Amino acid sequence: MKEIILLKSGEIALKGLNRGSFEDMLIKNCKSALKDLGEFRFLKAQSTTFVEPAGDCDMAEALERLSRVFGIAALCRARVAEKDYAALEEAAAEYLGRELLSARTFKVAAKRSDKRFPLNSPQICEKLGAFLLGRFPHLRVDVESPDVLVTVEIRDFAAYLHGRQIPGAGGIPVSSSGRGMLLLSGGIDSPVAGVMMAKRGLSISAIHFHTPPYTSERALYKVKRLAGIMTRYCGTIPLFIVPFTKISEQIRELCPEQLSTIIMRRFMMRIADRMAQRDDCGALITGESVGQVASQTLPSLACTQEGLSLPVLRPAVGMDKEEIVSLSRKIGAFETSVEPFDDCCVVFTPRHPKTKPKLEEIIRAEEALDQGALILEALDGIEKVLIRNFAGC
Numbered sequence: 582m583k584e585i586i587l588l589k590s591g592e593i594a595l596k597g598l599n600r601g602s603f604e605d606m607l608i609k610n611c612k613s614a615l616k617d618l619g620e621f622r623f624l625k626a627q628s629t630t631f632v633e634p635a636g637d638c639d640m641a642e643a644l645e646r647l648s649r650v651f652g653i654a655a656l657c658r659a660r661v662a663e664k665d666y667a668a669l670e671e672a673a674a675e676y677l678g679r680e681l682l683s684a685r686t687f688k689v690a691a692k693r694s695d696k697r698f699p700l701n702s703p704q705i706c707e708k709l710g711a712f713l714l715g716r717f718p719h720l721r722v723d724v725e726s727p728d729v730l731v732t733v734e735i736r737d738f739a740a741y742l743h744g745r746q747i748p749g750a751g752g753i754p755v756s757s758s759g760r761g762m763l764l765l766s767g768g769i770d771s772p773v774a775g776v777m778m779a780k781r782g783l784s785i786s787a788i789h790f791h792t793p794p795y796t797s798e799r800a801l802y803k804v805k806r807l808a809g810i811m812t813r814y815c816g817t818i819p820l821f822i823v824p825f826t827k828i829s830e831q832i833r834e835l836c837p838e839q840l841s842t843i844i845m846r847r848f849m850m851r852i853a854d855r856m857a858q859r860d861d862c863g864a865l866i867t868g869e870s871v872g873q874v875a876s877q878t879l880p881s882l883a884c885t886q887e888g889l890s891l892p893v894l895r896p897a898v899g900m901d902k903e904e905i906v907s908l909s910r911k912i913g914a915f916e917t918s919v920e921p922f923d924d925c926c927v928v929f930t931p932r933h934p935k936t937k938p939k940l941e942e943i944i945r946a947e948e949a950l951d952q953g954a955l956i957l958e959a960l961d962g963i964e965k966v967l968i969r970n971f972a973g974c
């Protein structure tokens with residue numbers, strides 16, 4: 582028995598003239614997600630893409646990986662059948678038998694694009710429906726909301742049979758909207774923010790501010806693993822690791838304690854902004870959410886984004902922590918995010934951070950620092966690691 586995977590594209594269909602290039606990106610991303618599973622042929626037809634394995638492969642794994650590729654509304658495994666009605670009946674009973682046995686209602690839908698096939702679509706539905714009722718007498722037909730929609734597609738090159746589809750990841754293909762620089766901490770929010778922007782078509786680069794010896798190598802390893810988990814949705818991620826110890830120490834020594842978090846954030850944003858431009862990014866991305874902590878009040882956000890050249894995207898800005906946690910679980914990052922390794926913010930967190938900082942007082946406080954030199958030194962010390970799309974991680 583030969584099987585393929587059918588991908589139904591979602592929003593791509595709305596993209597008019599760009600549709601072709603969107604579809605090409607989608608196929609490229611699918612190929613990269615399946616790279617180590619074997620060879621696949623891709624065939625586009627209207628809003629469906631046919632993914633055909635060249636030889637034996639783990640179809641369950643392939644389906645799961647493709648369910649994380651953005652730009653797909655729904656997908657399913659399908660059986661390739663002979664274009665002969667009697668063969669279709671047997672194939673349907675055999676291939677969908679288990680699904681039909683556990684269902685109470687069904688409906689047959691048929692699409693015949695090969696008009697040489699002797700039965701038209703309504704005739705296929707009627708005959709196959711009657712046959713399946715005979716074979717599985719516990720079933721009833723429900724045309725409104727069947728448990729199983731048995732679908733038959735008669736295409737020029739073959740006939741396909743499938744049952745239930747699973748929802749795809751939605752969104753639009755990664756890289757169709759350009760590239761964003763994600764400020765990736767070791768926490769819960771930033772990996773979620775990165776995946777949310779990948780869903781809107783951004784390729785993701787990440788930047789992490791590392792503060793050894795206050796934060797350990799294990800904390801850095803955790804950030805790399807989080808980026809690894811994100812690659813299942815985002816593809817390969819270049820990760821920039823910034824040495825941030827000197828800046829943090831100088832802020833602690835020379836600036837008022839209650840302003841230190843905001844000043845640290847401002848340094849992170851400025852360094853990220855510079856690195857983002859070098860890396861061809863059109864935006865910065867953070868996991869900030871209004872009111873979550875002192876550095877995320879409106880006055881604090883205004884201070885942290887002051888003077889940047891790129892827009893700051895904060896996809897989690899209006900989400901509750903619980904909603905973010907639920908997305909974090911869904912993308913498989915939560916267990917790693919909550920591993921207890923300090924990040925720099927915990928070590929350098931003031932006891933009473935200011936919730937309504939004024940930009941003038943921050944700028945005055947920063948004058949105690951040799952800002953230009955500190956930023957240049959940090960940029961010079963950046964280490965780049967490519968976190969590859971190892972889809973099965």
Ligand code: ATP
Nearest residue numbers: 764765766768769770771788789790867868869926
């Ligand atoms: P997260 O928000 O990822 O759960 P967190 O809650 O500890 O981590 P916050 O203190 O809320 O982080 O910081 C807000 C945002 O600032 C983070 O979402 C992240 O985008 C950025 N950020 C904080 N610390 C770092 C860091 N060490 N490296 C890179 N980005 C950071």
Ligand code: MG
Nearest residue numbers: 768770868873
């Ligand atoms: Mg946070």
